[in-house]
Amino acid sequence: MFTGPSTATFTESNLRLLRSLGVDDIQVYMHWADIAPDPLSARRPAFDAGDPAAYPPAGWAPYDAIVREAAALHMRLDLALVPPPPEWARGPGAPRGPRPHPQWRPNAAMYGQWVHAVGVRYSGHYTPPGQTAPVPRVAFWSIWNEPNLGLDLAPQTADHGAVEVSPRYYRALVDAAWSALTATGHGHDLILIGELAPAGMRQPGNFGMMPGLRFLRGLYCVGPSLEPLTGAGAASLGCPTTAAGSARFRAANPGLFEAGGFADHPYPFGLAPDQLASGEPDYTNLAAIPNLERTLDRIQAAYGSSARFGIWSTEFGYLTTPPNPPGDTVSPQTAAYYLNWSEYLTWLDPRIRTYDQYELEDPSTGIFASGLLTASGTPKPAFYAFRMPIYLPRVTGAPGQPLLVWGAARAAPLAAAATHRRQTVQIQFSKGGRGAFRTIATVPIVSAHGYFAKLERFPASGLVRLAWAPPSGAVQYSRTVVITLR
Secondary structure (H helix, E strand, O other): OEEOOOHHHOOHHHHHHHHHOOOOEEEEEEEHHHHOOOOOOOOOOOOOOOOHHHOOHHHHHHHHHHHHHHHHOOOEEEEEEEOOOOHHHOOOOOOOOOOOOOOEOOOHHHHHHHHHHHHHHOOOOOOOOOOOOOOOOOOEEEEOOOOOEOOOOEOOEEOOOOEEOHHHHHHHHHHHHHHHHHHOOOOOOEEEEEEEOOOOOOOOOOOOEOOHHHHHHHHOOEOOOOOEOOHHHHHHOOOOOOHHHHHHHHHHOHHHHHOOEEEEOOOOOOOOOOOOOOOOOOOOOHHHHHHHHHHHHHHHHHOOOOOOOOEEEOOOOOOEOOOOOOOOOEOHHHHHHHHHHHHHHHHHOOOEOOOOEEOOEOOOOOOOOOOOEOOOOOEOHHHHHHHOOEEOOOOEEOOOOOEEEEEEOOOHHHHHHHHOOOOEEEEEEEEOOOOOOEEEEEEEOOOOOOEEEEEEOOOOOEEEEEEEOOOOOOOEEOOOEEEEEO
16 A cells, blocks of 8 residues: 655656556545645635535545546555645634634534535545546545644644544544545445544644543443443543443444544664564554553454454555665665565555555655655665565574565566466575676565565575566566575
8 A cells, every 4th residue: 555645746757657666556635625625714614525526626636636546547545634634624722823724613514515425426436526537436534634633633642642533533523424424425445543643742742642442442332341432531531421321332432433444654763673662652653552452352252243344554665865864764774674564564465455555755855754655756675666666574593494485576466467478576686786687585465455474495605685576677686685504
């Protein structure tokens, strides 16, 4: 999966590049304020918010183009219905200051009306005024973005950080979006909830970040033991206050129990892929996803549900220095290694449905530089690591001891479909890292995503890499891995 920060990422040429790299799913952020009329006005304009024809055509245009091009390239599109809201959908009580804070207590009913308009437009049956053909159907959705981050949903907490506030607003947004998508013929689509940021602080206040599992407990109205809350504790979270109310909670909030999956943004922020954040049990970074899975399962069981949500990684990457300023970052070379390691860990967990890459190019500001390309378009080491990942869980051993070689030729399944010929990957070895590479094994690609895993015996210490010859163009190589046998 690939996620981009704006519609500008998804030009026709970029989509074709991503497809050539083997990307099959893309997530596109549809910002509510980009579609809404008069988004900077505090007064809601008079219009039929559930009718796509009532919105300015220019707001829809870039999204229509992406939907059409993705359909032409046979790429599945996850349309993420994200903030900021228009200012006229902001709730009361926002702090005064130079920033307008449209994400403050957003009106869930208005959000639902907008989602209704989106659902109609991308039903597969809607022909926009002045056009001659329907816009292709969208059948994959994400509700909001990082609701545990105050930049996207506020306030996060009240009473000096003691009471979780944002979960109740997100619960209302999920309910409204779920109803709107169901009403517009998307009730059987793949709909993701969550989209959590992975970290947080103990007192996020209005605009900080709440740790993901703390947010999750508030969202589902459970306490530290993951049992439904009652009484005053439940009331403070906008939850049912009685056992009878808790018994109705599941039916009253179908999106929380019937969603197609739970989305997480498991950035490690400079940590190794298998490293938990020290002293932070409520984080949801990559190494903590098993804890997220267990928590979700126990919460579902507390309400009599046997659902076991798949986990969708919908934002992931390593920030690199350069160009990012130092701090929770790694070098470009380390990022390439960590990305391959991360994908291997993702592949190992059957509950994780996707491996995601966030951003194609680094931003020109050099901030949040998790791209595959520099801001000027030059490939970073991560580009080659993404195109053909390789990871060896063990890189040392005794002579003759087999080592597991895991990897992928991400675009090989597309080549196989186009040529009707099975694709193969070569495992290549350079003895001592000084001589030429030679092929020591040829592995058929049978996975739909190009993955393979093979135990291989190497004759000595040296370098290991993968090679794949596409039907046209130059041979592609992975990064190299040093192995030591003694």
